[in-house]
Amino acid sequence: MSETANSGQEPAAAPADAGKRRRAGEGSAFWAYVLKRLGAALPVLIGVTFICFAILSAAPGDPVRILMGQHYDEEIASELRVSLGLDRPFLVQYGMFLGRVSHGDLGRSYVKNLPVAEYLAPKFGNTMQLTLVAMFIAIVFGVSAGIISSAWNRSFWDYALMLLAVAGISLPVFWLGMLLQLLFANHLGWLPVSDMSYSGNPEVLWNDVGGSYIAWLWHMSIKYYVLPGFTLATVPMAIIARLTRSSMLEVMKLDYIRQARAKGLAYPRVVITHALRNALIPIITVVGNNFAVLLTGAVLTETVFAWPGMGRAMVEAINQLDYPVVLGGVMIMAVVFVVVNLIVDLTYGLVDPRVRYG
């Protein structure tokens, strides 16, 4: 960000071209590592689905009763149980599930009568969009706040920002969401209360805004991301701010920082180019973890803002005992965690060339 003003010639912790040399020599080792990690995901998936399947079978409640609603009839219910495969023993059901999954078929939702993949794919996309927005907000504001707090350690700004961060971690998300709705949607009228996009006719809106693409895009879509994005960003933002601060303070004590200052470098440059880069590893870990958690769906934020994402879909599926959707969702979550962890591990090498894969 502020790196654009930097000539890039100041030595960082290690020469920048060291990474290039290493990677040229170790390209195959790198890919072998990626493949090995992805391969290790398979037993994880089998384990996760088995546990999930076992819990669902042991849990009280009968999906057919929920499906039938007010006019339950035992005869029709047992027919339905047969057609859904619910009459088979647990292990047979699990075996059938694995068989289907190995052919890329996640099954059909009991409740929605849609293929699970078709139902969950857009949900995952919606959650992904919200997560990207929230993480962008969290990183920009969290890292900035952390840098300011550490650079002006024990100043008024340090205390003020860290107080905000503690508040950010402690505030209940749904309450914050409702407060933001009240203030920005109902009192000020700047932003919509909920939903993901404009529900009216896009052409009417196009005419209403006088054919300006930016204004149309704002009313059509962008403004719907602001409140849920900030609400969802609060907790990771606060965690990132606190971690950046402590990690930076740690690094700022090291000899090479003192040396850089002794050389006469400007303080901002020391902080940004020398200290931040070395403080990044723990921050990346936390960003990665939070990213994965948000990707699995934020139930409260999605509920308050009527966001059609994974969290809401999963809670609804659990309430209605829609086993195929629950299992499909859990599998997607497991894959997300494996992939995000892998990306985090690979990013370490990008930031710190001393990291080796193997």
Added chain:
Amino acid sequence: MRRFNLSILISVIALLAMAGCPKPPTGNTGNTGNTNTGGTDGQARARNYNFPLPADVKSLDPAHITDTVSDSVAQRLFNRLVKFDTDGSVEPDLAESYEISDDGLVYTFHLRSGVKFHNGEDLNADDVIYSYTRLVDPGTNSERANLMFYVTGAADYLNGSAESVSGLKEVDERTVQISLSAPYAPFLNVLCMTTFGVVPGSEVTRDEKGFGANPVGTGPFVFESWTPDERVVLKANRTYFGQVPEIETLTFRIINDENTRFENFRNGTLEHCDIPPSKIKTVTDDPKLSGLISGEPAMDMYAYGFNCDAAPFKDNAALRQALNYAVDKQNIIDNIWSGLVTAQNTIVPAGMFYHYDGSTGYPYDPKKAEELLAQAGYPKGEGLPPLTLNIDLQPTNKLVAEAVQEDLSRIGVTVNIETTDWGPFLDKVYAGNSLFFQNTWLGDYPDPDNWLYQLLHSENFGDAGNISRWSNPQFDRLVKEAQVEPDQQKRSDLYRQAEEIALSEAPWLLLFWKNSSTLVQPYVQGLTITKMDRTPQLNNAPIEEVTYSD
């Protein structure tokens, strides 16, 4: 190296963001002169009705509709042979007229001519036969197949011992005849249910599984799109045989959270909404909002049931009566529901041809409760084990349970409240494993049979509706007699006798009827909320009659 990575990253993110942006409409870009962007001006309003739903639609196939949310959408897409008027009486819909044979066994329907499905095909008698036969086709797996069992031969067709449903007959292209195996007075009411929506055979056979997500009907609105968990969009049917809607687009917005619905309404982005129980005081105290409430006591019961087939409630009407007298319903109505519910003094709700007008039910009378408790063998509650009350997870229901708990503790009865998810709750109650439980019912059709027979007849023990497992031979006989009695006055008399028995035997702890209290924007005209409506679904309110005033 570092700069290079960063710029790649930024361009990838920018590209992704741009790819995700909606494209501007390419069609008409001429300015209509309207520069209001709020979307709440008269013109934009006239084109769109934003209708909130508290959960996602499950299926829009009439054969698979079991919940009020899916039903709310399907009501606007399909027609049945007959339908309910806003006052609950049966009136013709797809049928222009109908006759019932003197013995009450044969119903003949004469179809309107010129009715077209949304795909342009004509509706004929064979579509009606197809739609009804399909309900009991084993391949359809309809959750509502049992509603067809009144028709001769329907059960045989379902179990495979018949080639067709013998009670369904196409007399000619415009005439359908339905024969019943036994007279059943409320049959026309049953036919008004969405399950009996007429579907086009050609369309369903093309893709039976996909029909629920892509429905084709004859109703005032045409299906446009369904984005799960987000919205369902319908367009006005310009060739509708009845009143063509003034609304151009009917958008059902799926908003699970009641407070979010409420804030959307206040923000002007919903045309109506329910009142969250936590916001009732805010609404009733606000002069502007309180003026926007529509609705009346609905056929939507909230009561508790006693398990009359297990100790201590088995064969102990005095105990059940004692608990009824001990609960201060008015306190619950005033302090938890701020007057938006109505005390329950009868089993059959108001709003149909029969109602027990003079019934006082069980007024709050702790003295009498104590006497009855002693009479029941538990003076001051001594010897009565603590009762576990099973309810679902709704916060307001918990408040009601706590009020009941406190009232009962005053006469010496200890109650423990157990809240569970809906699924395990149903399991427990249906299987008879709960002694004392929440008992809710939303009327399917305005006929006493839907209450007295469905919920209290011993044929419907447990699963089918009589979750209190109460039985009384005399009551059973009266209710069965009423089912086959064609004369409405005589039916009323039979129901009155039956209801008196049930009231005095007290299989339930009577609480209240929910009101269909709905906030409606002041410019919305002609939205008639009926007694059969639960809000915000408003299943029976004729949306096609809504107009906007400016």
